[in-house]
Amino acid sequence: MAEPLRAPQQDRSRATRQKLLEASVESLAQVGYAATTVAVVAARAGVSRGAAQHHFPTRADLFEAAVEYMTEVRLAEIRSHAASLPVGAGRTEAIVAMLADVYTGPLFRAALHLWVAASTEEPLRRQIVRLEAHVGRQAHRALLEVLDVSEKTPGVRETVQGILDMARGLGLADLLTDDSKRRRGIVRQWSKILDQALSG
Amino acid sequence: MAEPLRAPQQDRSRATRQKLLEASVESLAQVGYAATTVAVVAARAGVSRGAAQHHFPTRADLFEAAVEYMTEVRLAEIRSHAASLPVGAGRTEAIVAMLADVYTGPLFRAALHLWVAASTEEPLRRQIVRLEAHVGRQAHRALLEVLDVSEKTPGVRETVQGILDMARGLGLADLLTDDSKRRRGIVRQWSKILDQALSG
DNA sequence: CGGAAAACAAGCACCCTTGATTCTTTTCTG
DNA sequence: CAGAAAAGAATCAAGGGTGCTTGTTTTCCG
Numbered sequence: 240m241a242e243p244l245r246a247p248q249q250d251r252s253r254a255t256r257q258k259l260l261e262a263s264v265e266s267l268a269q270v271g272y273a274a275t276t277v278a279v280v281a282a283r284a285g286v287s288r289g290a291a292q293h294h295f296p297t298r299a300d301l302f303e304a305a306v307e308y309m310t311e312v313r314l315a316e317i318r319s320h321a322a323s324l325p326v327g328a329g330r331t332e333a334i335v336a337m338l339a340d341v342y343t344g345p346l347f348r349a350a351l352h353l354w355v356a357a358s359t360e361e362p363l364r365r366q367i368v369r370l371e372a373h374v375g376r377q378a379h380r381a382l383l384e385v386l387d388v389s390e391k392t393p394g395v396r397e398t399v400q401g402i403l404d405m406a407r408g409l410g411l412a413d414l415l416t417d418d419s420k421r422r423r424g425i426v427r428q429w430s431k432i433l434d435q436a437l438s439g
Numbered sequence: 440m441a442e443p444l445r446a447p448q449q450d451r452s453r454a455t456r457q458k459l460l461e462a463s464v465e466s467l468a469q470v471g472y473a474a475t476t477v478a479v480v481a482a483r484a485g486v487s488r489g490a491a492q493h494h495f496p497t498r499a500d501l502f503e504a505a506v507e508y509m510t511e512v513r514l515a516e517i518r519s520h521a522a523s524l525p526v527g528a529g530r531t532e533a534i535v536a537m538l539a540d541v542y543t544g545p546l547f548r549a550a551l552h553l554w555v556a557a558s559t560e561e562p563l564r565r566q567i568v569r570l571e572a573h574v575g576r577q578a579h580r581a582l583l584e585v586l587d588v589s590e591k592t593p594g595v596r597e598t599v600q601g602i603l604d605m606a607r608g609l610g611l612a613d614l615l616t617d618d619s620k621r622r623r624g625i626v627r628q629w630s631k632i633l634d635q636a637l638s639g
Numbered sequence: 640c641g642g643a644a645a646a647c648a649a650g651c652a653c654c655c656t657t658g659a660t661t662c663t664t665t666t667c668t669g
Numbered sequence: 670c671a672g673a674a675a676a677g678a679a680t681c682a683a684g685g686g687t688g689c690t691t692g693t694t695t696t697c698c699g
Binding site for chain 2: 269270271272273274351352354355356357358359364367368371394396397398400401403404405406407408409411412414415416421424425427428429431432435436439
């Protein structure tokens with residue numbers, strides 16, 4: 240547990256901590272959970288093992304903090320992407336394409352590795368469920384907003400959730416091979432379908 | 440005397456091998472890739488570690504065979520489910536529900552763990568990509584058939600692929616928590632959408 | 640035919656590597 | 670200088686691989 244908001248830590252210490260978290264996420268995305276050892280993370284962050292040890296007593300502590308960190312970054316990513324969307328004709332397709340991009344990006348990749356690992360490691364699982372619910376809700380809300388639809392309308396909720404699940408599936412497919420070509424076609428087609436479903 | 444044990448060694452060996460493969464898949468689904476050690480698999484299968492080592496010299500060999508085995512079983516599962524579908528009104532929803540079921544079942548779960556592990560382990564990755572392409576193609580074909588649509592029609596290909604990706608996403612969501620309630624709503628809604636998309 | 644030898648299945652014990660954690664020492668900075 | 674931060678060495682457990690042994694089935698040759 241981190242101490243409740245004391246005055247900002249020493250700059251050097253804070254920077255080291257930050258570097259460790261970034262390195263963790265990068266490492267997760269690139270080499271997966273098992274290969275993301277404390278030694279690897281420390282090396283990537285350019286600090287010694289002992290330094291990592293100082294900030295995160297156990298490996299679990301490191302991942303706990305990394306999940307928290309990723310949550311923030313992912314929410315920031317969603318917001319920034321949502322802000323730069325075109326209006327008019329191609330908007331829906333731009334939205335779906337953006338969604339597919341987010342869910343094939345490095346952050347989602349790292350999250351995916353964590354999910355699967357967490358599914359069999361209880362303490363981590365609980366924590367991820369909690370934070371993921373948060374991210375999911377925000378994503379859902381943002382999607383409703385940019386699509387300019389209301390959950391009040393019957394079916395809209397499920398429609399939007401389904402699209403999010405599809406994006407997750409696309410991200411999964413992209414894990415093993417470069418799936419971008421196939422994905423483009425799906426995005427185009429499903430933008431049309433989505434438009435119809437939401438207007439009809 | 441004592442000759443009744445007509446246990447052709449070949450059969451016994453095959454049975455052991457089979458038990459090891461089944462145990463591998465179960466273990467993958469339940470405890471994940473990292474925790475599926477040869478010792479665990481052997482124990483589950485009710486044989487000694489040495490026996491496992493005899494059939495599969497390395498852990499990688501075990502997973503190699505397990506992937507092959509899973510491919511067969513998954514294809515059989517697809518075929519059997521496809522055979523028992525209702526006709527008439529609720530057919531599309533039954534199809535989508537069936538899809539969602541398959542992608543939240545233990546076989547998919549095991550496959551999911553393997554995918555993620557394979558994404559960072561080259562030899563395994565190559566093999567899974569090859570076999571997954573096969574399974575994916577068969578699933579796609581089966582889906583076209585039970586939906587009674589043709590790929591010749593523009594857009595149908597992408598529509599069907601998208602649904603498969605959504606099923607994958609639903610499977611992923613079900614990994615960390617019991618997602619069945621939310622899933623039911625999505626299945627219902629997306630059956631409607633799919634019907635419209637394929638008829639329009 | 641009969642019996643040994645080869646082949647095969649399975650079990651058991653040990654070695655070696657890896658990775659996490661603990662402990663001790665050095666280096667900053669306030 | 671004192672205490673936090675970082676580095677590095679030492680310890681310990683887990684897991685995979687290898688070699689050896691035992692028991693059983695098949696083969697093959699006198």
